Amino acid sequence: MSGPRPVVLSGPSGAGKSTLMKMLMKDHEGVFGFSVSHTTRNPRPGEEDGKDYHFTTREAMQEALERGDFIENAEFSGNMYGTSKAAIEDVKAKNLICILDVDIQGVKRIKETDLDPIYISIQPPSMEILEKRLRDRQTETEESLQKRLEAARVDMELSKEPGVFDVVIINDDLDRAYEELKDILNEEIKKVQEAKS
Numbered sequence: 001m002s003g004p005r006p007v008v009l010s011g012p013s014g015a016g017k018s019t020l021m022k023m024l025m026k027d028h029e030g031v032f033g034f035s036v037s038h039t040t041r042n043p044r045p046g047e048e049d050g051k052d053y054h055f056t057t058r059e060a061m062q063e064a065l066e067r068g069d070f071i072e073n074a075e076f077s078g079n080m081y082g083t084s085k086a087a088i089e090d091v092k093a094k095n096l097i098c099i100l101d102v103d104i105q106g107v108k109r110i111k112e113t114d115l116d117p118i119y120i121s122i123q124p125p126s127m128e129i130l131e132k133r134l135r136d137r138q139t140e141t142e143e144s145l146q147k148r149l150e151a152a153r154v155d156m157e158l159s160k161e162p163g164v165f166d167v168v169i170i171n172d173d174l175d176r177a178y179e180e181l182k183d184i185l186n187e188e189i190k191k192v193q194e195a196k197s
């Protein structure tokens, strides 16, 4: 795939991926493009269809999967999620750095494609802090929260395996984690900025 290298942000739900990604996109206008995933979960307050996710039904998603519309998909916390080929192509067509926010199953599936992204894992400082962040976010039912914490335990173990991620960032202090993320992406950011000037 030509153009800037895509970036995969992964890590447990509540680790801070969206927070860091939004900071990155706000500070670097016209550099990054978000790969808008499909999901069967309900929108949270403030989330916009087509911007945060393409909100869809299980039936429609299943049909799209059968058509081969997705580069990867996963079942997470009782809902379907997936990255469509079109989501990646939309960003690629604008010559922007494509950011994908996917779970660990997505990471494994993307490794089987020719996307060749930079793999970054965002990890919380501890399970206790992760649970607090998820509870404070007030987006989950108790059942969904427990499923997310269970998935987080698996994610935290897998992220320690050598070769899965290029970099693991511990999101303890937000500003420090953001600086670390920017440093890793600096070379790709410069490439896009130089191509525009």
Ligand SMILES: Nc1ncnc2c1ncn2[C@@H]1O[C@H](COP(=O)(O)OP(=O)(O)OP(=O)(O)O)[C@@H](O)[C@H]1O
Pocket (backbone or CB within 6 Å): 011, 012, 013, 014, 015, 016, 017, 018, 019, 020, 133, 134, 136, 137, 171, 172, 173, 174, 175
């Ligand atoms: N370093 C930090 N210190 C304290 N709170 C944080 C920090 N980073 C993120 N948060 C808060 O933690 C909560 C979870 O963050 P966020 O929604 O970005 O996580 P996420 O990894 O994108 O989760 P999901 O995968 O479920 O979308 C948010 O309320 C956010 O404001």
Ligand SMILES: Nc1nc2c(ncn2[C@@H]2O[C@H](COP(=O)(O)O)[C@@H](O)[C@H]2O)c(=O)[nH]1
Pocket (backbone or CB within 6 Å): 010, 011, 012, 013, 037, 038, 041, 072, 073, 074, 076, 081, 082, 083, 101, 102, 103, 104, 105, 106, 107
């Ligand atoms: N494999 C994929 N995982 C995805 C995708 N889009 C989001 N996600 C991951 O799902 C969980 C939960 O997200 P939430 O928005 O419901 O909190 C989180 O870990 C995301 O990274 C996708 O297209 N494919």
